[in-house]
Amino acid sequence: MTRGGLLFFVQWLTGTLILAVSSPAAAQEAAWGQASDGVQLGLAVAPDSGPLPSELRLEVQARNVTSTPRQLPVLACDSVRWTAFTILHVRVASGRIFRFHIGSRIDIASLHPHAPVELPPGGLLRERFSLLPLVEFNGVGDQDSTLGSQLLAPQQVELWVELPRASGKPRLSSGHLKHRLGLPTVGGPPVGRQCVTQLAASSGSACALLGDGTPWCWGAHPPGLSGGDEEDTDVARPQPLRLLSGGLVELGMWGGILCGRTRQGTAYCVGGTLGSSGSSGTVSGQPVRVQGLEGAQSLHVGPGELCARGAQDALWCWGQWGVQTRTSAELAATRWEGSSGGVSQVAIGNGHACALRRDGTLWCWGANDQGQLGTGDAPSRQEPVQLSELGHEAVSVAAGQTHTCAALRDGSVSCWGRSEYGALGLGKTVSSPSPAPVPGLSEVVRVAAGYQKTCAWKKDGSVWCFGELLKDEGSQALAMTPVELKELGRQVEEVAFGFRHTCARTAAREGAKGGDVICWGESTDGTLGGVTLTDTSRVVRVAGLGGKAVALAAGDYFTCALTTDGSAWCWGGGFQGQLGSGRKGASPRPVRVRLPCPGK
Numbered sequence: 393m394t395r396g397g398l399l400f401f402v403q404w405l406t407g408t409l410i411l412a413v414s415s416p417a418a419a420q421e422a423a424w425g426q427a428s429d430g431v432q433l434g435l436a437v438a439p440d441s442g443p444l445p446s447e448l449r450l451e452v453q454a455r456n457v458t459s460t461p462r463q464l465p466v467l468a469c470d471s472v473r474w475t476a477f478t479i480l481h482v483r484v485a486s487g488r489i490f491r492f493h494i495g496s497r498i499d500i501a502s503l504h505p506h507a508p509v510e511l512p513p514g515g516l517l518r519e520r521f522s523l524l525p526l527v528e529f530n531g532v533g534d535q536d537s538t539l540g541s542q543l544l545a546p547q548q549v550e551l552w553v554e555l556p557r558a559s560g561k562p563r564l565s566s567g568h569l570k571h572r573l574g575l576p577t578v579g580g581p582p583v584g585r586q587c588v589t590q591l592a593a594s595s596g597s598a599c600a601l602l603g604d605g606t607p608w609c610w611g612a613h614p615p616g617l618s619g620g621d622e623e624d625t626d627v628a629r630p631q632p633l634r635l636l637s638g639g640l641v642e643l644g645m646w647g648g649i650l651c652g653r654t655r656q657g658t659a660y661c662v663g664g665t666l667g668s669s670g671s672s673g674t675v676s677g678q679p680v681r682v683q684g685l686e687g688a689q690s691l692h693v694g695p696g697e698l699c700a701r702g703a704q705d706a707l708w709c710w711g712q713w714g715v716q717t718r719t720s721a722e723l724a725a726t727r728w729e730g731s732s733g734g735v736s737q738v739a740i741g742n743g744h745a746c747a748l749r750r751d752g753t754l755w756c757w758g759a760n761d762q763g764q765l766g767t768g769d770a771p772s773r774q775e776p777v778q779l780s781e782l783g784h785e786a787v788s789v790a791a792g793q794t795h796t797c798a799a800l801r802d803g804s805v806s807c808w809g810r811s812e813y814g815a816l817g818l819g820k821t822v823s824s825p826s827p828a829p830v831p832g833l834s835e836v837v838r839v840a841a842g843y844q845k846t847c848a849w850k851k852d853g854s855v856w857c858f859g860e861l862l863k864d865e866g867s868q869a870l871a872m873t874p875v876e877l878k879e880l881g882r883q884v885e886e887v888a889f890g891f892r893h894t895c896a897r898t899a900a901r902e903g904a905k906g907g908d909v910i911c912w913g914e915s916t917d918g919t920l921g922g923v924t925l926t927d928t929s930r931v932v933r934v935a936g937l938g939g940k941a942v943a944l945a946a947g948d949y950f951t952c953a954l955t956t957d958g959s960a961w962c963w964g965g966g967f968q969g970q971l972g973s974g975r976k977g978a979s980p981r982p983v984r985v986r987l988p989c990p991g992k
Contacts, residue, residue, distance in 0.1 A: 419451040419518075423552070423567030430458035431511065435553050435566040438520050443575055444635055444660070445543040446678045448523040452478055452553055452566070456511035464509040464517065465557050465564065474509055475519045479554050480526070482539065485547035490539050494521055494553075527678050540678060544616075545634045546574025575639035575654070575679075587958040587989035592645035593945035595891075596968055598952055599643055599650055600630065600960050600987055606637040607652060608987055611947070612968035615650040615663020616679065628969030628976050629986050635679050636660060644693030646740075651698055652679075657687035659700055661723060682710055683724040694740025694791070697758060699747075700725070705734035707747055730755065730776055739841075741791035744772075746798075752785025753778055754798055762794040763825030764809035770825065781827050782806060790841035797846050798827070803835040805848055813844040814872040815859035821872070830858075832874050842889020848874065853882030855896070862892060862913040879931040880910055888946035890964075893919040895934075895951050897941050906940025906956040908933060917965035918980030919949055936981045937961050953982065960985040 422434030431454055438449035452475055456462045466474040475494050482490045511517060527540050543549075554565040590601040597611030608630040609617055616633040617625075633650075640652035640660075649664035659682040685708050688700040697711040708725040728735075734750040744758030744765060755776035756765040763770065766779045784800040795809030795816060806827035807816040814821055817830040830848075833856060838849040845859035856874040883899040885907065893913030900907050911920040912931045921934035939955035946952075950964030950971060961982035962971040969976050972985035 419453075419520075422451070422453050423569040425552075425554075425565040425567050427457050428557070428562055428564045430456060430460070430462040431464060431564060432457050433553065433555060433564045433566040435551060435569045437569070437571055442681050443573065444679050444681065445527045445573055446524045446680045448571065448573070449520055450480075450523065450551065450553075450569075451518055451520045453516060453518050454509075454511065454564075455516045456513055459513045461513065462511050464511060465555055466509055474517070475521050477555055478521075479556070481550075481552050481554070483550040484542045485545075485549075486542070488542070490542075492526065494526070524678075524680075543573060543678065546572075546637065548572050574634070575636050575660075588954055588960050588987060589958075590643055591943055591945040591952050591954050591960055592643040592650070593947045593950075593952060594645050594647055594649075595948045596970060597627075597645075597648070598945060598947060598950075598962070598970065598972065599645055600954075600972075600985065601640060601643045601652075602987065602989075603958070604638055605640045607633045607640060607643060607650065609633060609650065610972040610985070611970040613648055613663075615645070615648055626968040626976070628966075628972070629974040630972050633662065633679070636662075642691055644691035644698070646693045647695045649693065649698070651682075651691055651693050653688050653691050653700065657685070657689065657702065658682070659685050659688050659691065659725075661698065680723055684708075684727075685710075685725040692738040692740055692745075694742070694745065696743040697740050697745045699738050699740070699745065701735055701738070705731070705736065705750070707731035707735045707738065709745075728776060737789055739789045739791035739796065741796065741841075742793040744791065744794075744796070746789050746791060746796055747776060748786050748789045748798075752787070752801065754782060754786045754789060755779070756796065760825075762810035763823055764791070764794050764796050766796060766808040766825070766827050768826040779827060788836075788838045790839040790846065792841035792846065793843045795841065795844075795846070797830075797839045797841055797848075799836045799839045799848065803833075803837075803851075805830040805833045805836050805839060807846065810844075813860035813870050815841070815844045815846055817846060817858035817872070817874050819872045830874065840887045840889075842894065843891055845889060845894065847877075847887050847894075849884070853884070854878075855880050855882075855884050855887075857894075860892065861894070877912070877931070879912075883907070886944055888944040888951060890919060890946040890951060891948040892916075893946075893949075893951070893964075895921075895944055895946060897944050897953070900940065906942045909937065909941045909944065909951075909953055910934070911951065917949055917967075917978040919951065919964040920980070921951070921963045921982060922980050934963070934982065938982075938984060952985070959989055960987060 419436035419438050422436035424434040434453040436451045438451045441449040466477045478494045552566050552568045554563045586603045588600045592599050597614040599607050599609040610627045610630040639654050641655050642653040644651045651661040660679040662679040687702045690701045692699040699709040707728045710723050710725040735747045737748040739746045746756040757773045757776045760772045784802050786798045788799040797807040808824050808827045810823045835851045836848045840847045847857040858871045858874045861871045884896045885899045886897040888895045895911040898907035920932040922932045939957040941953040943954040952962040963982045965978050973983040974986045
C-alpha cells in the first residue's frame, strides 16, 4: 500500500486509540508550530543527541491544546510508527533545503496498536528518530542525493517537520529549530609550536593529527573524504575532516577506517565498514560516535577489530568481537569483563587480536583459521580465551596478519599461526596452531610483527628479525630463524612494517631530540627512501628529512615520518596521492606533506 493510500485509509477508519506517551528523558525545549484543529506540532533535540550529523536525534511532539479529544492525522500500528508520516526539512548553511519523508527510518521502537492516534485534552505524544539513516542513505530522491556531502563541514542547520493532512486541510507543521553540527572545540593544554602531533597510515592512505586537534588525510580513498559516494577519489593534497576539527588527541587507522579519541574519552570512527562478519556498523563519510565507551585513554585499531583502554586499563572493543549495533550504521563498544585487572598491551592482526593483562596472562580472540589464536585448534573465538600453554608470563605481544608472537618473562619468545615465509622463526615454513618456542632467542623484552615478519628486542638493545625480511637478495631474503640486524645498532625505538618493506627509527643521540630512519626490504617505487628508484633489497639510511624523526607510520608501499620540527614527510609509492605532496607519483626521497604548517 502506498503512503498516500494509507493516509486516505486513516480518514475512513472508525476505531480510535487514545495515547499519552511520556518521554523517558526530557528533550530540549521544543520549537512549536501553529495549532491546527486543536493539535500543535513541535520539534526538539533529544537529550542523548550528539554534535555530529550521525548523532543528531530529534524528538517530534504533538499536543492537544484544547479541552476536548483531538485526532492526530497519522496511523500507528505494529509495523508503522506515527513518525513514518512525518516530513523532515533540513536547511543547510548554503540555504538549500532538503525535504524527505522519514518513513520507518527511526531507531527507537515505539509501537502502537493499529488505529488512528487520538490525543486527550492536554495530551502529549512524543517520538524520536535519528538523522543518521537519512545521512547514510542521502534522502529518497535525486534532490536529496547530496545531503551527506553537504553535512561534512561544521555548520548550523535549520530543521522543521510537518504532517500531511487530508485534502483541503492545512498541513500540521512544527516551528523551526536551529542546531549546530560539528565537534565542539574544547580547550586543553597548549600544544606549543608543534604543527603535527601524530601520524597514522593504512594500506593506501595516511592521516596527520595537527596540534589544534584536527585530522588531515590523504592518499587512496582516505576515510571521511569520500562524501559518502560509492566511488571514492584519491586525494593527493591533504584535506581536513572538518566535523572532527579541534576535538581529537589521538588517531588510530587501518583498512580505510580512521578512529579518533577526544580529550574527554569519547571515540569517533569514519570510513570503511565495521561490524560483525562485516555486515553491520557501516561508517562512511560521516563520523560516528562509539556508543557505550567510557573514559577512553588509548586506541588500538586493526582490521576487523577496534579497541580502547579506559580507566584502570579496562578494555572496550567494537568490531568483529563484541559489536553491538542500534541501527545498521551505529557502533557500540563492549567492555571485556575479564579486563577488570587491567590490560597492559593490545595486539591486533588481520581479524584476530590478543590482550596482555597486567598479571601476565595472554588472551586472544577472533579468526583462527591459521592457528593465530594459539589454542591448538582452528575454530574462531568470539570471546577472549586464555593461552595456557605459554609456560611463563608474557611481557610483550605482537600480531601479524595471520600469526602472533609473545615475549615471555624468562626472555624466550613463542610464536604461533601461519609461517608461509618463516614468520614464526622455527627454521621452516610449517604453521603452528599452538605456541612454539623460537630457537636462538633469549633475553628478549619486546616483540613486533607485520605481514609475515617478526622482530624482537633483546635487553642489550639489539634487534633480531625473521620472516620475509628481503634484507639481501641472497640468503637473507627469507630468514627462517632470527638474524641480528647489526646495521640498526642498538638504539632502535620503533619499527613500522609495510607490505614488503620495513623501517626502523633509532633513539635520539645525546643532545638531540629525534633519531634516524633506516629501511630494508623491497625497494620498488622508492619504499626504502634511497637516492634512486631501484629494486635492490638492502639496508638504507633515509636522507633528506626536514629534521630528526620522532615517529613513523607505514602503508603498503610508502612510509611517513614525523620530525622534530613538527612536520610530516613521506616517501615511496605515491601514485594515488599517498605522499601528500599534492602530486601523484613515486619518490625515493622524502617529500614534505602539504599541511597547513609554518614554513611549508
